[in-house]
Every structure is written in C-alpha cells, then in structure tokens.
Amino acid sequence: MDITRRVKYEGELDHSFPDWIASVPGGEKIRECIQCGTCSSICPLSIYMDITPRRLIAMADAGFKEEVLGSFSIWLCSSCYSCTVNCPRDIKITDVMYAFKRRAIEERIFPSKKFAIPILARAFADMVRKNGRATESHLVFLLALRVGLGRLFSLTPLGLKLLRTGRIRFRTEKVKDRQQIRTILQALEAAA
Numbered sequence: 001m002d003i004t005r006r007v008k009y010e011g012e013l014d015h016s017f018p019d020w021i022a023s024v025p026g027g028e029k030i031r032e033c034i035q036c037g038t039c040s041s042i043c044p045l046s047i048y049m050d051i052t053p054r055r056l057i058a059m060a061d062a063g064f065k066e067e068v069l070g071s072f073s074i075w076l077c078s079s080c081y082s083c084t085v086n087c088p089r090d091i092k093i094t095d096v097m098y099a100f101k102r103r104a105i106e107e108r109i110f111p112s113k114k115f116a117i118p119i120l121a122r123a124f125a126d127m128v129r130k131n132g133r134a135t136e137s138h139l140v141f142l143l144a145l146r147v148g149l150g151r152l153f154s155l156t157p158l159g160l161k162l163l164r165t166g167r168i169r170f171r172t173e174k175v176k177d178r179q180q181i182r183t184i185l186q187a188l189e190a191a192a
C-alpha cells in the first residue's frame with residue numbers, strides 16, 4: 001500500500017518534525033514555502049520519485065515524518081542544487097534532503113527492510129575507517145550478502161569485464177598511514 005495515500009489522523013502526525021527541520025541549516029524558511037512547485041518542475045529526478053520535492057516539503061511541514069523519512073525520493077536526490085538555486089523563498093531544499101537522510105539513518109526508517117543505500121554507506125564508512133580506502137569488490141560482495149545474492153549473479157558479466165580491464169580488484173586496498181585517517185575521523189567526530 002502506498003503509505004502517502006493512507007488517511008492519517010491529526011494525532012498520528014509528528015508536530016515536532018517541522019520545528020526540527022526549521023532548526024537544521026537550510027531548513028529555517030520551510031514555513032515560508034508557497035507550494036509554487038518550482039522545485040518539482042526543475043528537479044531532473046522528480047519523475048522517478050515517489051514524493052516530489054514540493055510535496056515532500058508540504059508533508060514535512062505538516063508533520064508526516066514517517067512518510068517523508070521513508071520515501072525513496074530523499075535517496076534519489078542527486079544533490080544537483082537546481083531546486084535550491086531556483087526556490088523563490090530561499091529554502092535550501094538540497095540541504096533539507098541531506099537532513100532527512102541523516103535523520104532516516106538515525107531513526108532507521110527506510111523505504112524497505114533490505115534497503116541498499118544505508119547498508120552500503122555503513123560498509124563504506126567501516127572500510128575507510130579500517131583501511132583508509134574502500135575496496136569496491138568487497139563492498140559489492142558485502143552488499144549482495146545483505147540485500148540478496150541474486151543481484152550479485154546478475155552483475156557477474158559486468159564484474160568480469162571490470163576485472164579484465166583492471167577497474168576492480170579483489171586485493172584489499174589500504175593507505176600507508178592508517179592511523180592518520182583515524183586521527184582525522186576522530187577529530188571530525190569530536191567537532192560534530
């Protein structure tokens with residue numbers, strides 16, 4: 001069932017959600033949205049989205065937290081900034097999209113149970129923390145294990161081509177001074 005089409009009662013809405021958006025950098029002016037639709041019409045990916053950017057902003061402002069954070073749209077956004085530079089109300093929609101993604105990861109609200117993007121992001125971060133670099137072949141394998149091996153088999157012909165041309169390796173890739181990477185990451189975490 002399309003969750004955005006289910007009737008929702010006032011008591012089910014999260015009225016702290018718009019306040020939270022207004023507190024994140026870029027979302028300060030969300031309440032000034034005039035629903036002009038410029039963001040949706042200019043977004044190159046809105047035709048693939050389950051909720052268009054204009055509708056996302058309206059739903060977020062109304063407190064539809066679960067629907068907004070559980071939408072595919074926030075993960076489809078390619079951060080092209082077209083919506084942001086054209087919004088007549090100076091709402092930084094791209095930054096708001098990033099804030100939605102961060103909150104979705106924090107609250108573990110995803111469009112599906114085996115949603116690949118946060119799994120990939122976590123595996124990538126762990127690998128960089130450990131080795132200073134990500135090894136693509138290991139990432140693909142880890143992802144396939146978590147979301148289903150069927151996908152791995154369908155990617156085999158492409159993987160073989162990449163192997164033959166040296167674009168992908170099985171050997172773990174590492175930087176020389178891994179401690180330096182860890183120190184940088186620790187400093188970033190402490191500053192966040």
Ligand code: SF4
Binds near residue numbers: 037091
């Ligand atoms: S372009 Fe700006 S004002 Fe217009 S609908 Fe989108 S967010 Fe709202």
Ligand code: SF4
Binds near residue numbers: 044078
């Ligand atoms: S930044 Fe994201 S939402 Fe905005 S126009 Fe680009 S792809 Fe669409």
